[in-house]
Amino acid sequence: MQQPNQRGFRAPQGPAPGAIRTKKYQMDKDLFTRIAVTQVWKKEWWYALIPFAIFMLPALFSFSWWWVAIAVIVTILFILVRSAQVMGITRIEQGNVLFEKLNYDIDNRQILMKRNEREGMNMTWDMIKMVQRRDEAYLLWLKPPSGTQLPTGWKGWLARTFEVPVFIYLPYKIFNTQNDLKLMDNLLRRKSFIA
Numbered sequence: 001m002q003q004p005n006q007r008g009f010r011a012p013q014g015p016a017p018g019a020i021r022t023k024k025y026q027m028d029k030d031l032f033t034r035i036a037v038t039q040v041w042k043k044e045w046w047y048a049l050i051p052f053a054i055f056m057l058p059a060l061f062s063f064s065w066w067w068v069a070i071a072v073i074v075t076i077l078f079i080l081v082r083s084a085q086v087m088g089i090t091r092i093e094q095g096n097v098l099f100e101k102l103n104y105d106i107d108n109r110q111i112l113m114k115r116n117e118r119e120g121m122n123m124t125w126d127m128i129k130m131v132q133r134r135d136e137a138y139l140l141w142l143k144p145p146s147g148t149q150l151p152t153g154w155k156g157w158l159a160r161t162f163e164v165p166v167f168i169y170l171p172y173k174i175f176n177t178q179n180d181l182k183l184m185d186n187l188l189r190r191k192s193f194i195a
Contacts, residue, residue, distance in 0.1 A: 019107035020183050022174040026101040029090040031169065035139070036086050039165050044082075051078045086164050095166075097121070104170065106184065111140075111168070123168075131193035137171040138184065 055071035089095040097113075102120075105112040114120035123142075132139040144163045175181050188194045 019105045020180045022104045023176065024101050024103045025174040027099055027169045029099055033087050033090060036165050037083050040086050048075055048079055051075050085162060089164050125191055131188055133194055137169055140168040142166045
């Protein structure tokens, strides 16, 4: 029974009555790293060619195996540094929320990520950039920060150029029933995330 407040009755809080409620799930840091690094290198593979080309330029004028070796070593170092940057999100404090044991309440307005009944955070659908449906899970890719949220100058350029993709991983096994999976598909279709 609801207790009255100043206006009459308290408004119900939490998800809408038709919301999809999931079981608790904690994303593995290794799984996150594997998916994020794969996504970065699918999109940015050509960035690795830049240091290779720059350090191979002297070899065009005066060929030496030293220039080739230096170009290969610098390219490998670039790949390792970029991959370490992506893996770093699993180590920073701001990324910890992605790896906590959470359950999700998903409705037409928002995705509510709950640690327990009193603690949680909501995420609106306009924060989602795209959704991928894989064989085992939904991947909800978050939008990167906008230009006003990034620092100015070369730090802003660096943040825009080498952004780290962040996503929410929702495996099918955390949904309680097949009906919840159908509801999720319908919701994503209405939001124009999947065809």
